[in-house]
Amino acid sequence: MNDKQLAALQQVRKYEVIIKQFIQDERGVGIIYTDDAIAAKILRNTFSSHLQLKGDCLRFAMRESELLKEARRIIELRGKILFFIERVVDNRSNNQLIKFLKITYPEASIILLTTETDRSLLVYLHEIGADNFIVKPVSVNTLIEKIALTIRPQGQLPKLVGLGKELVQLGEYHKALETADKLLEIKPNSSAALMIQGDAYLKMGRDEDALQSYLQAAEYAKMYLEPLKKIVEFFRQKQDVTSQLAYLEKLERLSPMNMDRKIEIGELHLDQGNLETAQDYFQEAVKISTKQARDMIDQVKLTVAEACLKKDAGMAERYFREILDGKSSLSQSDVHVFNRLGIALRKQGKWEQAVKEFKKVLSVANDTEVIHYNIGMAYMEGGRYWDAHDAFEKALKVNEAGILGNDVTAYNIGVLMQQLSKRDKALAMFQRVKELRPDFPGIDKRISDVS
Structure with missing residues (x-):
């Protein structure tokens, strides 16, 4: 090692x-x-x-x-x-x-x-x-x-943040402020500390101090949504629609998939007489709803395909392809479907088609070890052992710990190495399998054969 x-x-x-x-x-x-x-x-x-x-x-x-x-x-x-x-x-x-x-x-x-x-x-x-x-x-x-x-997030800061939040919940507002001060000493401008500070001030009735803490938290952590949500709620309570809208729209830019927030922004614009702007937000909300509906249909097809995969790989293949045929472009979220389609093809003995489908998704998943591993398995089933060897090597290069952390993947790579007379590598793989799962079927004989 x-x-x-x-x-x-x-x-x-x-x-x-x-x-x-x-x-x-x-x-x-x-x-x-x-x-x-x-x-x-x-x-x-x-x-x-x-x-x-x-x-x-x-x-x-x-x-x-x-x-x-x-x-x-x-x-x-x-x-x-x-x-x-x-x-x-x-x-x-x-x-x-x-x-x-x-x-x-x-x-x-x-x-x-x-x-x-x-x-x-x-x-x-x-x-x-x-x-x-x-x-x-x-x-x-x-x-x-x-x-x-x-x-358990790593480091001292998460522990203090947890303590500060707990103190606010317990009504120990002054102690919560002291904890926030300790956090700010360790990490100046810590948004988490400023949020604790703001929550404590708000409970103490110090509204303006709370707002300033939330504003600072939002300033120092541009991608942190919680301060902005607190600010929106602050202005909602004050019935300051203009400020409420401004911070809702900041939230919208950071997290554009929240359909409920789009509707809320649209309603506020409608109340202010901004009909065209309101219509834009309502249409965006409908688009998200439509996309979610399409995603649900794909999820149904995926569930059906998985059920078919156990008994009829050909039928599973058709449903997997239906999901992918509706895609105008590929993304990381398609990796799982391509992976399962490839497995459906392998189950039918269509190893060459499986390789072709696996390779399609490499443009967006070249750093996904499971795709390289399954390319190797397809080549192995087709008797192209050196191509399988190269694919397994790529999988190990991407995530060696992940591949060697699974007894089945380590075993299959060991079998290939044994087939290619790479006895030392085969032995290392089989010993890894033995370490992960001592009762793995046939592992003792495999170790004996390459020792």
């Missing part, structure tokens, strides 16, 4: 400790709400097999009502919650659910499971309550890193 691999492994071990402390010492519990069987399996295996966390630390909800019931039970037992929420379940968006969970359980963390990578959409989802995102497909190591950084 080289220095880079060793450093990556040590970092993963640190993240593992954070998750174990959350579960074992802080009564943390994960609640998963998804209809993606693969995502659910990866999460289950990560907690039970990789992290060796036993007991009832990870719970699965099949319906929204079950999710809410589990959440109430955990809070009653004074536990901490980590939500894993699929963006779309049963062809329904979970945006409203995310908003509700963030309001009802503000101390809980929400990780959103999605295949989307559109920046505007992710900004909007963060705005309504998502603390972090897991873009599928995901490796075990990346999953562990995302979970650890969500439940």
Whole structure:
């Protein structure tokens, strides 16, 4: 193992400790709400097999009502919650659910499971309550890193920020201001500190001081939405429509996918007699609604395709192609569909077509190891072993820790290396599989064959 691999492994071990402390010492519990069987399996295996966390630390909800019931039970037992929420379940968006969970359980963390990578959409989802995102497909190591950084951001500042927010909630406003001052000593112009300061001032009835703190927070963190939302609410309470509109439009520029805000801005312009401007905002709201409707149709097709993939890869291929045929251009969010289409083609023995489809998405996903890996698998199935070797090498170059963190991917690369008589590399891969999963079927014989 080289220095880079060793450093990556040590970092993963640190993240593992954070998750174990959350579960074992802080009564943390994960609640998963998804209809993606693969995502659910990866999460289950990560907690039970990789992290060796036993007991009832990870719970699965099949319906929204079950999710809410589990959440109430955990809070009653004074536990901490980590939500894993699929963006779309049963062809329904979970945006409203995310908003509700963030309001009802503000101390809980929400990780959103999605295949989307559109920046505007992710900004909007963060705005309504998502603390972090897991873009599928995901490796075990990346999953562990995302979970650890969500439940415990690194460094001293996040701890003080958490303390300051807690003091405001407890009504200890002077202590909250002292905490904000400490934060500002460590990091001058910290927007998080200024937000705590503003919240404390507002609760103390010092409205103008609160406004100045919020304005400074917005000035020092141009992409931070929360100060702007506080400012909008401040002017809404003061019935200052002009200022309210100005800051709503600033929010709009940062997070343009919020349909409700577009309607609110349109209504305010309508009240002021700005009919054309109001119409523009209303039309933008309709466009977002139309796009969301198209996305929902694609999600239905994706669900159908995944169901077909288990029994009829040809039928799955048709649905995957229907989704992609409606695209005028490709983006990162299409990687998942191309990946699944390629797998459907491989299942039918159409390995050459699979390679062709995988390569189409490389223009927007050249740094996605799973695409290079699946190109390698397709070449391997077609008997083009050296082409497979080159594709696997590219996958390892993009994300070696991710590829070697999965027992199946490491095993398949080992099999190829054995086929090419690269015994040392094959042995290293098989030993890695043994380390990850000692009972992996046939691994002892593979190790013996290349030793």
